[in-house]
Amino acid sequence: MVTDRPRVLSGIQPTSGSFHLGNYLGAVRQWVSLQETHDAFYMVVDLHAITVEQDPATLRENTRVSVAQLLGVGLDPERCTLFIQSHVPEHAQLGWVMNCFTGFGEAARMTQFKDKSGKQGADRTTVGLFTYPILQVADILLYQADQVPVGEDQRQHIELTRDLAERFNSRLGQTFTVPNPYILKETAKIFDLQDPTSKMSKSASTPKGLVNLLDEVKTSTKKIKSAVTDTGTVVSYDEQEKAGVSNLLRIHSAISGRSVPELVEHFEGRMYGALKTELAELYAEWVAPIQQRTRSYLDDPAELDRVLARGAEKARAVAGETLATAYDRIGFLAAKR
Numbered sequence: 001m002v003t004d005r006p007r008v009l010s011g012i013q014p015t016s017g018s019f020h021l022g023n024y025l026g027a028v029r030q031w032v033s034l035q036e037t038h039d040a041f042y043m044v045v046d047l048h049a050i051t052v053e054q055d056p057a058t059l060r061e062n063t064r065v066s067v068a069q070l071l072g073v074g075l076d077p078e079r080c081t082l083f084i085q086s087h088v089p090e091h092a093q094l095g096w097v098m099n100c101f102t103g104f105g106e107a108a109r110m111t112q113f114k115d116k117s118g119k120q121g122a123d124r125t126t127v128g129l130f131t132y133p134i135l136q137v138a139d140i141l142l143y144q145a146d147q148v149p150v151g152e153d154q155r156q157h158i159e160l161t162r163d164l165a166e167r168f169n170s171r172l173g174q175t176f177t178v179p180n181p182y183i184l185k186e187t188a189k190i191f192d193l194q195d196p197t198s199k200m201s202k203s204a205s206t207p208k209g210l211v212n213l214l215d216e217v218k219t220s221t222k223k224i225k226s227a228v229t230d231t232g233t234v235v236s237y238d239e240q241e242k243a244g245v246s247n248l249l250r251i252h253s254a255i256s257g258r259s260v261p262e263l264v265e266h267f268e269g270r271m272y273g274a275l276k277t278e279l280a281e282l283y284a285e286w287v288a289p290i291q292q293r294t295r296s297y298l299d300d301p302a303e304l305d306r307v308l309a310r311g312a313e314k315a316r317a318v319a320g321e322t323l324a325t326a327y328d329r330i331g332f333l334a335a336k337r
């Protein structure tokens with residue numbers, strides 16, 4: 001499809017049986033709305049997933065569940081291109097090229113690598129985890145993406161993408177679009193419900209503050225109702241002094257569509273319990289149809305395969321063209337058929 005819409009591209013890892021509320025509000029929700037206005041490419045990044053050890057059967061299952069969930073939350077294969085990263089070999093190919101354009105020190109400054117490798121120790125850290133952001137650069141540049149909808153934690157990787165695109169373009173001629181991050185301030189960082197100073201993450205030390213979209217609704221509503229707040233009583237927005245309450249207000253606002261000031265007024269004279277109970281109810285109502293749609297996609301593997309085959313074909317058409325141009329600029333001798 002030829003379109004003059006700006007292009008967006010993003011990816012999510014199939015490293016868990018369910019996306020969490022941070023993934024959804026920080027990134028995937030924007031994917032759904034951007035498919036209406038942009039030429040949108042979204043992928044499940046299984047090559048990135050193996051930067052930490054994966055059990056093969058679980059990876060395969062989580063990849064399917066990820067695709068089903070993306071459809072379940074509202075991605076429409078008629079409106080966007082949805083595919084699996086490993087179905088498009090150009091990612092690994094351009095990834096190698098980008099490795100050769102990245103300084104070792106430059107890669108070593110990536111904070112997410114430092115955090116993750118620090119947690120797991122040098123012996124358990126793969127070289128793949130080190131070059132992870134460079135593969136992400138290739139993901140983005142292959143599609144000439146104008147914008148990349150992600151959460152705040154990905155900002156540095158998008159900066160790296162910009163730097164490498166500019167470096168390649170200035171050395172070898174205009175080849176890649178220099179992308180911008182698309183990060184919505186209100187939902188850029190959703191915090192853990194038990195530790196509202198840390199981002200909600202599947203690798204948190206305890207799952208108590210993590211809301212997984214596919215968990216039993218009762219489990220999640222319980223977590224919301226026991227979210228950590230503070231010793232005050234007045235529902236108001238203050239990221240420093242009331243991190244927990246502010247996080248709940250932001251989540252409420254994103255799901256209900258009501259602004260934070262409006263919610264503060266709505267809860268005037270009521271205590272934190274009222275906010276938690278209302279949010280738990282709101283969440284339950286919102287997530288039920290998502291779970292149901294996800295399940296129905298999982299029950300139809302043939303349809304899922306069709307969506308992915310079409311997605312890979314559309315993605316390869318774009319990625320192949322960019323890779324050919326990049327190879328030519330680099331000076332690789334063209335393979336004659």
Ligand code: ATP
Nearest residue numbers: 012013022023026027150151188189190200201202
């Ligand atoms: P996690 O921290 O749970 O391991 P991740 O960032 O390593 O997640 P993905 O699951 O692939 O990896 O993340 C997908 C998207 O979700 C990214 O755009 C990321 O920025 C976003 N995201 C992850 N956690 C949050 C959060 N707590 N708040 C906002 N956005 C988030």
Ligand code: LTN
Nearest residue numbers: 009010011012045048136139140
């Ligand atoms: N590192 C990202 C996932 C990712 C991505 C991408 C995001 C891989 N490739 C390309 C945007 C564009 C993360 O969310 N952890």
